[in-house]
Amino acid sequence: MREAQTRLLAWLAEGASIAASCIGTFLLAEAGVLDGQKATTTWSMAPLFRQRYPAIQLDESRMLVPSAVGVTAGSAMGHLDLALWLIRQASPELAGLVSRYLLADIRSAQAPYIIPNHLAQSDPLILKFEQWARAHLRDGFSLDDAAAALGTTPRTLQRRCASVLGKPPLAYFQDLRVEQAQSLLHGGGLDVEAIAAEVGYADGATLRTLLRQRLGRGVRELRADLR
Structure with a gap:
């Protein structure tokens, strides 16, 4: 070397x-x-x-x-x-x-290709956080609730997410929402409003904005990928 x-x-x-x-x-x-x-x-x-x-x-x-x-x-x-x-x-x-x-x-x-739970595998606390987050996508994010459920402090969770994932807990929570929304879009059985509710958003417009910000593509484009 x-x-x-x-x-x-x-x-x-x-x-x-x-x-x-x-x-x-x-x-x-x-x-x-x-x-x-x-x-x-x-x-x-x-x-x-x-x-x-x-x-x-x-x-x-x-x-x-x-x-x-x-x-x-x-x-x-x-x-x-x-x-x-x-x-x-x-x-x-x-x-x-x-x-x-x-x-x-x-x-x-x-x-668009990142698999959030693959990243979580590298650290036990992050893996537990990922599992907690997936169970609470519809409820919205609370740093205090997440830390309490994991038996750690908000500061420790923030620091661990930064060191392992390079982003704060809320940003990773959003990644999981995007991943779940993509999965539901690919399923094809729900409209955008229903998918938004499944991942914790009040309306489809908010979800559409998030998808375009994170993936650079809108709902129609993401669904068209499957055709």
Whole structure:
């Protein structure tokens, strides 16, 4: 690792930009070249990444994150996004042409693919919080109630969510609502108002706004994905 670190630092000193995606981002992080920088990695490894490299500003919801040292990309298929990003720096037109030949859409986020309960598996307290949250989606979120049910303090729950998930408890609760709403939309048997009630919202308009903010797509688009 020291040899790799020395080589990476030498390349940076010569003005080179470094790119990595998926598990490759761990190599850059281990070498220390991402310290103090923004980065992304495969969403499924985000809790481990965040715990090992607290000096890096991780955002696993994004597909691509440029920084002062180069660019990092998300999960395995992020290699394709990374290659298209590098081409785009030289020629946006060429990047668009290549993406059409490869039948590859330009994806800006990993958020629609994240499985919240997978992230929860990395920590016992977060796993218990996930189970509690799923049982209370219709009731709305209360930090005090959640902490009491888990036998911990609100501050401890907030800190653990931040260190493992990179977000506060309420944001993770919202992730679970979005996941459940998607599942119900795919089931096709409920209208938007009924789904909103199932995940704790007063009306369908609020749910529509949340889905578009989190996933970048509306209800019609999400349902159209199944056709």
